[in-house]
Amino acid sequence: MTEPLAVVGAGAAGAAAAYRLRDADRDVTVFEKSRGVCGRAATRRKHGCRYDHGANYVKPGDGPVQGLLDELGSEGRHDIAEPVWTFDGDGAVAPGRDGDGPKWTWEAGITQLAKRLFAEADAAVHRETRIESLAREGGRWTLTDADGETYGPFADVLLTPPAPQTADLLGATDWGGDRLADARDAVAAVPYRSVVTAVLHYTFELDREWYALVNTDDAHDVGWLSREACKPGHVPDGESLLVVQMAPDWSREHYDDPASEQTEAAAELAAELVGDDRLRDPDWTDTQGWRYALPEAAVDREPVAALANAGLHVAGDWVVGEGRVHRALESGLAAGDRLR
Ligand SMILES: Cc1cc2nc3c(=O)[nH]c(=O)nc-3n(C[C@H](O)[C@H](O)[C@H](O)COP(=O)(O)OP(=O)(O)OC[C@H]3O[C@@H](n4cnc5c(N)ncnc54)[C@H](O)[C@@H]3O)c2cc1C
Known part of the structure; x- marks a missing residue:
């Protein structure tokens, strides 16, 4: 039965x-x-862009997941080519922390x-x-x-x-x-960590060697910053979109702040971290609070x-x-x- x-x-x-x-x-x-x-x-769509505002990509791990992904088909699926670099509490950026396999993304977004x-x-x-x-x-x-x-x-x-x-x-x-x-x-x-995600869009391209920067000493207000334009099909040419995930302490403290204050703080920190003053002034923004982000x-x-x-x-x-x-x-x- x-x-x-x-x-x-x-x-x-x-x-x-x-x-x-x-x-x-x-x-x-x-x-x-x-x-x-x-x-x-x-994944969200806005003003011709598509962005993954929660999980950024899927790693295969060393279990059955790569086989599962292959069963689902490779059409529209890409390995993000640029690496993930690191930064510390002082905002010092350094290469490293990559090389452990593909970072899978989908043109139509991770919800695929x-x-x-x-x-x-x-x-x-x-x-x-x-x-x-x-x-x-x-x-x-x-x-x-x-x-x-x-x-x-x-x-x-x-x-x-x-x-x-x-x-x-x-x-x-x-x-x-x-x-x-x-x-x-x-x-x-x-126990859970909360994360506030700030999405910052710009009408210019931002060229860097890295796809993302990750904080490794838990001593910065930003936990993660990535260039969504590195994912094929997500951001039109001539534009850029940053996904900034604020650190757990900052996120807890500012969880209920107005979205405009969250994105203003994120843009300020992104400009400092990336070393480009233009990033202080995104032309549109978006936010998402993840109360139960990470166990x-x-x-x-x-x-x-x-x-x-x-x-x-x-x-x-x-x-x-x-x-x-x-x-x-x-x-x-x-x-x-x-x-x-
Ligand atoms: C900001 C952020 C960044 C992340 N970055 C990465 C990354 O880069 N790489 C990575 O591998 N992982 C990342 N993660 C973690 C990853 O997203 C999660 O580990 C994974 O998606 C968890 O999947 P899940 O099915 O366990 O839970 P969920 O994705 O939370 O699924 C649970 C589902 O249950 C539904 N639900 C809840 N309550 C009810 C109810 N009462 N009735 C019906 N439905 C209900 C919810 O709506 C949800 O759809 C990130 C997470 C966050 C928040």
Whole structure:
């Protein structure tokens, strides 16, 4: 008999799980609160530009991810040619920190990753459907969304939202027993870094040897700065667009500041770091606050694994404890294997 399975979250982990289950005898339904798919690996389009304002690219890692990406096809996929350089708290820029394999990007944006996985997966995807609670009755799960609509019954549920949001769901789960409270506490304990992303656009080209600069001593207000024009198809000729990810301390302190103040600070710092005064004056800007940007540790596995007997499963970067797209994909693939 086909066993119905619900996946909450259509980020890299949820998409990889759905893809891995594509030829299994499972009836897969995915619920995603946003309009788009791919979660924190996000792409926006504005004024003729396309930019990835969350995850910048996908590394293959040393597991199954390169094979997975190849299965999805190489059309429109590029390895960013320019290297990542480093800078310290004083803003001193130096070559280095590259050479560990390709940095995959897509002309149509990093969301191509989840779009291609779902295109191959045999799953129904409900977008703009925020799951707010779960209930277990007669050995089956039902899910209820923010509009009060109920879905199910499902034999298994795979939860993939960031740990704090998964903890909220576990807190809103109607099922007795200590196992649930212990798992919720373990998931809620995963620490996160917040990141404010500032997007700065300019009507001139900015030529440098590097694609990106990354801070290596956690002593600068900027954590990361990259030139989106290095990604084919993202920025028209004669223009440039910088993605500036502010450091976690700065992001926490300024998270609720007006966007104009965030971008003004980012432009000032970018001008200093890159050594070009013109960068103080972008012609348009954009921002995104990522409250739960990057998990700083993995969840305590045992209390969470104890839920699997009741058909409740988790996947995502916080399960492996590393905020990287390929790690989220690996986690989703592993969950898919277990659920086959
Ligand atoms: C600013 C930034 C820069 C980064 N840079 C890189 C990088 O360069 N390289 C790299 O490898 N990684 C990077 N990362 C990390 C990478 O984005 C994540 O590790 C990865 O995308 C996590 O995937 P996931 O599927 O585990 O979670 P998510 O992508 O968070 O997916 C979870 C999904 O669940 C949905 N959801 C949440 N709650 C509910 C609900 N109640 N009901 C329904 N749906 C729900 C969310 O909308 C989301 O789509 C970066 C992250 C950030 C924020």
